Amino acid sequence: xxxxxxxxxxxxxxxxxxxxxxTAQQNGARVAILERAPKDERGGNTRYTESLxxxxxxxxxxxxxxxxxxxxxxxWPDPGIVQDAVLDRDFQPRVLRSxxxxxxQVVAAIADDAxxxxxxLATFGIxxxxxxxxxxxxxxxxxxxxxxxxxxxxxxxxxxxxxxxEIHFFYETAARSLIMDETGRVAGIEALGDGNVPLRIMGAxxxxxxxxxxxxxxxxxxxxxxxxxxxxxxxxxxHYNRGxxxxxxLSAGAAPCGDFGSFHAQPVDPRSTDIxxxxxxxxxxxxxxxxxxxxxxxxxxxxxxxYEVVTRLIMGERHGIAYAVFDASLDEVQNWTVTVRxxxxxxxxxxxxxxxxxxxVDDQELIRTIDAYNAACPTSDGFDPLTLDxxxxxxxxxxxxxxxxxxxxPPFRAWPIICSNCFTFGGIKIDEHARVVNTEGDIIxxxxxxxxxAGLYYRVYTGATSVMRGAVTGRMAxxxxxxxxxxxx
Numbered sequence: 001x002x003x004x005x006x007x008x009x010x011x012x013x014x015x016x017x018x019x020x021x022x023t024a025q026q027n028g029a030r031v032a033i034l035e036r037a038p039k040d041e042r043g044g045n046t047r048y049t050e051s052l053x054x055x056x057x058x059x060x061x062x063x064x065x066x067x068x069x070x071x072x073x074x075x076w077p078d079p080g081i082v083q084d085a086v087l088d089r090d091f092q093p094r095v096l097r098s099x100x101x102x103x104x105q106v107v108a109a110i111a112d113d114a115x116x117x118x119x120x121l122a123t124f125g126i127x128x129x130x131x132x133x134x135x136x137x138x139x140x141x142x143x144x145x146x147x148x149x150x151x152x153x154x155x156x157x158x159x160x161x162x163x164x165x166e167i168h169f170f171y172e173t174a175a176r177s178l179i180m181d182e183t184g185r186v187a188g189i190e191a192l193g194d195g196n197v198p199l200r201i202m203g204a205x206x207x208x209x210x211x212x213x214x215x216x217x218x219x220x221x222x223x224x225x226x227x228x229x230x231x232x233x234x235x236x237x238x239h240y241n242r243g244x245x246x247x248x249x250l251s252a253g254a255a256p257c258g259d260f261g262s263f264h265a266q267p268v269d270p271r272s273t274d275i276x277x278x279x280x281x282x283x284x285x286x287x288x289x290x291x292x293x294x295x296x297x298x299x300x301x302x303x304x305x306x307y308e309v310v311t312r313l314i315m316g317e318r319h320g321i322a323y324a325v326f327d328a329s330l331d332e333v334q335n336w337t338v339t340v341r342x343x344x345x346x347x348x349x350x351x352x353x354x355x356x357x358x359x360x361v362d363d364q365e366l367i368r369t370i371d372a373y374n375a376a377c378p379t380s381d382g383f384d385p386l387t388l389d390x391x392x393x394x395x396x397x398x399x400x401x402x403x404x405x406x407x408x409x410p411p412f413r414a415w416p417i418i419c420s421n422c423f424t425f426g427g428i429k430i431d432e433h434a435r436v437v438n439t440e441g442d443i444i445x446x447x448x449x450x451x452x453x454a455g456l457y458y459r460v461y462t463g464a465t466s467v468m469r470g471a472v473t474g475r476m477a478x479x480x481x482x483x484x485x486x487x488x489x
Contacts, residue, residue: 006032006168007485008478009189009203011175011245012210013037014044014237015051015149015467016451018156019117019474020207020481021167025160027482031167032201033160034191036174036210036240043153044211045423045452045466048235048275050131051149052464056141058118058128061111064140065462074101074259074458089431097441098255098429102456109432110465110472117471121145124155134280134339137386139302142464149467173199175210178248178447186252186446205446205481207434209474212424212452213243214263223260223426230320234266234276234420241423245453249428252447253438258455260426264466265311268420269342270321277342279415280307282324283403284333284385286373287417289317292356292365294373299402301388303339308461315419322417323347323359325370328409333385346413355412372396374406423466427455434477446484448477 007029010021021031035042054062081096085104089097118128131144145151160167172194179188179200188202213219215238220228233239250256269277283299287310296313300306314322326346330336349355352370356363376396382389383405393400428449429437436447451470 004199004201006030006201006203008032008205008207008481009034009201010207010209011189012044012208012451013042013157013169014046014209014211014451014470015152016453016470016474017207017209018153018160019471020209020448020450020478022156022159023475023478024482025163025166027479029482029485032170032203033167034170034173034175034189034201036172037237039169039171041236042157042171043149044237044240045235046149046237046470047153048237049149049467050144051152051467052131052133052142052144053114053118053128053468054140054462054464055114055118055128055143058143059115061114062141065111066107068462069102069107070104072102072458072460072462077101092441094441098437098439100255100257100429100455102257102458103429103431105432106430106456109476110469113472113475114468117468117475120475121152121155121471124159126151126155132338134278134341135304136333136335136339137302139305140463152467170199170201175244175248178206178252180252184445186444205448205484207448207450207474207477207481208245208249208428208453209450209470209477210245210453211238211241212263212427213246214241214421214424215239216242219243220421223424224263225261227315227320231315231419231421234268234422238421238423241452245449246427249436249447249449249453252444254436254444254447254449255429255439255441256426256455257429258425258427259458262459263424264422264457264461265308265315266420266422267307267311267314267417269344270416270418271344272342274341274343279324279340279342279417281326281330281336281339282310282417284330284336285324285326286370286400286407287314287322287324288361288366288369289322290319290361292361293369294398295322297398297401299400299404301401304463311419314417320418323361323414324417325355325407325412325414327407327412329405330413336385340415342415346415348411348413350410352412355414359414370407373400374408377404377406380405423452425455425457425461427453430454430473432476433480434473435480448481450474450477
């Protein structure tokens with residue numbers, strides 16, 4: 001069993017797991033990485049994402065970084081408890097240390113370490129820059145690695161591959177539960193290998209970096225409700241994220257953190273096999289449900305700041321589907337095609353009746369909906385897809401706040417849209433070293449959570465921070481775990 005004993009055991013092989021494993025190795029630890037996927041699919045969600053970071057330069061996070069997290073820190077916590085957050089952690093009451101709200105010290109640590117993480121990634125040949133996006137315009141600043149998340153996986157994974165004596169991969173291996181010793185310290189992982197073979201992989205420090213539970217329909221139904229049957233992971237990597245990291249930490253007494261009833265929602269074309277086939281042009285047309293009726297304001301604000309809320313509303317519609325409807329004037333919008341990542345052509349009709357047949361909705365209801373919308377539109381003077389142009393409807397419910405133009409010129413087009421699940425929000429409470437906090441406010445010795453396993457988001461995702469969070473918390477966990485290593489003989 002000597003070859004199954006390590007200083008640090010990392011569960012998961014996305015940006016969080018790889019950052020933890022490589023950082024631990026660089027600090028002298030012998031590391032095991034458990035990965036459910038086969039080697040050619042390793043990387044989880046990271047492998048398939050563009051990996052946008054909420055940065056204004058490689059040396060600083062965006063101006064709105066801290067404010068956005070503060071605005072979505074978790075419901076309406078008791079001010080009598082939260083007021084003690086100004087105290088050093090050791091002097092905070094236990095009820096505060098385990099409270100299910102975002103810890104401002106953790107957010108500050110992510111903001112402080114993000115530039116350091118970029119500099120560290122540069123040592124592996126990763127270069128960050130402004131990269132093409134699927135938004136026509138943005139409400140904040142973003143950067144990303146050239147080559148996206150796949151470049152991160154290949155760079156860090158390649159480094160790990162070149163050091164087999166120091167970093168050992170267990171592919172097609174799923175973690176099942178934590179092994180704890182009689183003192184309450186982590187002692188390793190019970191896992192399941194290929195062919196249903198049980199494994200005990202020992203290590204005095206365990207980093208849970210195996211994603212959320214977007215690939216687990218039972219957990220989704222439990223936490224997000226029956227409409228979750230209509231959502232699916234946004235990428236192939238998400239299907240490997242089945243929530244074991246969250247479950248085993250909770251079973252060990254970890255404090256929950258993050259919004260368990262919500263997730264990062266993205267609008268995608270359900271017909272497409274493309275990676276992340278988003279449809280983000282809907283603000284320039286109207287959204288109808290499968291009854292042929294509008295159900296929401298398509299243009300409440302800039303799309304990059306509101307698409308998540310709109311997408312969750314689509315999930316709430318009957319059968320969890322909507323259709324973005326346009327006329328020929330869409331082609332007047334320069335570069336609109338960047339907003340649609342699905343290569344499946346839209347449904348099309350020479351008349352609205354023809355389009356209704358293609359969509360499969362009642363033609364008279366669709367015509368009534370579009371006629372009412374058209375009558376409520378202002379003149380198109382001042383239309384500007386790159387700004388909040390204020391062209392709003394009057395006398396129709398729901399109102400459209402911006403970019404309201406009549407839909408009158410054939411051909412008429414529509415893209416089907418469903419809600420996809422990029423990652424879940426519910427996770428585990430950590431401190432600024434990525435150490436797991438238990439329900440009594442104490443640190444669970446030897447246990448760390450990084451990336452999606454660490455709960456950070458409530459209600460609305462602070463865009464372009466997920467891969468950033470994974471890299472930073474992974475580095476935190478790997479560094480701290482290596483410093484505390486105590487491998488089994």
